[in-house]
Amino acid sequence: MSDFSGTTFDAVEVIRTKRDREELSDGAIDWVIDAYTRGAVADEQMAALAMAILLNGMSRREISTWTDAMIASGTRMSLPAEALRGRPTTDKHSTGGVGDKITLPLAPLVAACGAAVPQLSGRGLGHTGGTLDKLESIPGWRATLTHDEFLAQLGEVGAVVCAASDDLAPADKKLYRLRDVTGTVESIPLIASSIMSKKIAEGTAALVLDVKVGSGAFMKDADSARELARTMVALGSDHGVRTVALLTNMDTPLGLTAGNALEVRESVEVLSGGGPPDVVELTLTLAREMLAAAGLDGVDPADRLQDGSAMDVWRRMVRAQGGDPDAALPAARETSVVPAPADGVLVSLDAYAVGVAAWRLGAGRARKEDPVQAGAGVQMHAKPGAVLRGGEPLFTLHSDDPERFARAEEALVGAVTIAPEGSRPDLAPLVIDRVDG
C-alpha cells in the first residue's frame, strides 16, 4: 500500500491505474517492468496487471514503452557489420501454427541469397510446435551457442537458428511464463511487445512477421490478426527495424506433416527442390519479403532452391551447431493409419485438430519441462482439394507409445469435411493480407 507520499511508484497503484482504464505513465511502466525483473513486484501483482491489460488494453505509446522496458531488462545484441562480412541482416517471426516448419528451409535459403539471418527461436507449447524442438530431432544438433559462436556462424554460414540467451529481454521470459499459467496470453499488446522486444533486442535490421490466422493459430479471425500485425509493424518502425507483416492462412496445417523429425524431413525435401506446394509457396513469399526488406532485390530465391545452394547452407548450418545432416532422422516406434471415412473431395482439414493430435502423440508438451518425442506426429496423405477414396489412408499417426493413438484419433474426429466427387471447393488463399509501415 502506498504511503500517500506520491514520491515513488507502487505496484498496487500501477495495477489500479490500468484496472480503472487510465493510461500508465512511461515512468510507471519502466518501474514495474524493472521491479518485476528484480523480483520487487511479485508474480501475483504482475498477473493482476496482465489481466487488467488484457481486459482494458494499452495505447500505442504504452505498448512502445512497455517494449522498450522489456528490451532494457537485458542486453540489446550488437551485430557488427565487419563480423557479418557485408551481409545485411533480416529475420522472420511466425506467431505459430500447425506444421509451420518454414524457418527450416527459409533461413538457409535467404542466407544463400546473400543476407544474414540471426534467428533466435523458441520451443513449442501446446498444440503448435517449436522450431528448436524440430531441429533438436537432428542427431547431435544443439540449440545453445555463445555470442561469439553465434556471430562467427552468422558471418561464415549466413544463418543461425538457436536459443535466445538468458540475457535477451529477461523480463519477457519471466512474463511469458507467468502469462502462460494465468490465462493472460491472448492480449494483443502483450503478444506484440513480447515478440517485438526479442526481435528488436536481437539486433536485426529488417523483419518479416508471419501472422497466422485461423483455427490452428492464436488469432482466430483476420481482424484480430490485422490488429496484431499493425501493432507489431508500428513497434518495429518506432524502433528502427524495417518491418513488414503477412497475414497467412492457418485453418489448414502447412505441408503434409506435423511433428518434429517429420517436419525436418519435409523441410529437406523443400531444400532439395521438391516438397509440398504450400510450404514452397510460403517459403518463397517470405524469402522475397525478407530480401526486399534487407535491400537485396536482385536475387530470385526460387533459383537458390533449384541450384542446391540453399541446401548447401542448410548442411553447413546444421553442422556448425553439431548436427549431422546425413544422419538418419529418428522415427517413432509405432504407427497407426486413419482411413478416409468416405469417397469425395476433401474440402477442409482443421489445423487445430491436427495440432492437438500431434501434441497428444508426443510431438508437443503441456508444460515447459516436459520432453518431446522426436519421431511423433501426424502425417497427412491429402490436403484440401484432393480426391479421397473411402478406406484409403488419410492420416498416419506416429508415436513411441501406441496407447496414445486412441486420444489422437479422438482429436481428429470431425477434422475433415468431404464434399461429393466432382465438387470444386473454394480454397482459401495462403496469403490473406500484407501490412507494412
Place this chain on the structure above:
Amino acid sequence: MSDFSGTTFDAVEVIRTKRDREELSDGAIDWVIDAYTRGAVADEQMAALAMAILLNGMSRREISTWTDAMIASGTRMSLPAEALRGRPTTDKHSTGGVGDKITLPLAPLVAACGAAVPQLSGRGLGHTGGTLDKLESIPGWRATLTHDEFLAQLGEVGAVVCAASDDLAPADKKLYRLRDVTGTVESIPLIASSIMSKKIAEGTAALVLDVKVGSGAFMKDADSARELARTMVALGSDHGVRTVALLTNMDTPLGLTAGNALEVRESVEVLSGGGPPDVVELTLTLAREMLAAAGLDGVDPADRLQDGSAMDVWRRMVRAQGGDPDAALPAARETSVVPAPADGVLVSLDAYAVGVAAWRLGAGRARKEDPVQAGAGVQMHAKPGAVLRGGEPLFTLHSDDPERFARAEEALVGAVTIAPEGSRPDLAPLVIDRVDG
C-alpha cells in the same frame, strides 16, 4: 494447461472462463477455492482470476457458491443453545470507517438486553481502524481465545469480541491478503463474499450490516453501497441468517476521536450514558436492529445505557479477556494543536482526511505486520454545525513521534469547509437507507 480431456478442472480454463465473461460453474468455483486453499492453484493464478472477477463481475449464483466454498474451506462454528443459556445470537459488521468504534459500546449493550453477540473481528489496514487494535490498547486485553473460552464467555457475559481462529474461512484469509497487494479489493462480489463467509461461518443467527458510504468508506457513493448491501443481505438470507443492512454516512468521522485508546475512551463515555450524539445515535439504532433481528423487541437499549447495565457487561467482557477496565489507557507522548483557520460555521469535516492523518500519526498500519501506536490519533474539537473561532483548537494530534505531525497536518489541509457565521448548513442524516431481505 489442460490436456483437453475435460475430465478435471484446470486453473487456466477457469480464469479464461471469467476473463471471457462467461459464468463459472458451481463445480469450477468449488474446485478453484479448494485448490487455492491447498496451494494447488498459485497466487498468481488467483490474482488473475480476482482481477477478471473485479472487471467482469459475478452473478448472484456465482457469489453464493463462492461464499459457500470459502465457508467450506474451514470449519463452520457451532454455538449450541445450552452453552448460550437461552440467549439468541445476533451480530453486527461494519464495512469500516473513520472513528468507527461502535462495536465497543454496542456489543455489551446488546448483551445487556439479553442477546449473545459472538463477534469475530479484525485489525485495521489503511486509513480505517480495526476493532481489535482499539481493544488492544486496554492494558492486558488479549484478542485470541480458544473455542471453549469463546463459548464460555458468550454464555456467561453475553458478548465476545475476539480474533477469528485460523480455521474460520481460511480461503478468505488467504484471498484477502492476496487482494490487498494486487489491486483487487474493490470488487462488490469479492467484498460481499469475504464478509459474509466469515459471518455465516461464525454461526450467528442474525446479522446487522453497517455499510458505510462516503469519503472515509470503501464505497464512495450510495449506489455502490446499496448494491453491496443487497448482495450481502441476499447471501445472508440464502444461508439462513436473518440479515439487515443500514447504509450510514461516512463523509464525516464518527464521534470526536480517531485512534485506538482515544476511541476506547469515547466508547466508555457512551457506556456511561454520555458521549458524542452521533456515536450514541448509531449505537442505539444498530442495537435496535440487532435485537429486532434476534426477536428481542421488548427491551429499550437506551435504558440499558442509562442504568449502567451495558457498562457492567463491558467491564466483565474486558476482564474475561484479561483486560483491566480500571487501568489508565495509554496516551501518546506528544500532542500538537491545529487551530481553526477562521471564524464561521463548520459545514463539513472530511472523514478520509482525518483517517489518513490518524494513520500517519501511528494509529494505523500500512502493512499487516506493522505495529500500531495505542495512543496515537486525531481528536476533533468540533463537528459539522458547530460555530468556530479562528485560532481556537480544531484538532489535537496525538503521536509518540513528533516528526509525524507535519505530514498529518498536510493530510488535514482542506479537510474542513467553513461558512459565514449565521449559516445553517444542510447536515446529512446519519442513516441513509435500510435494506432487508
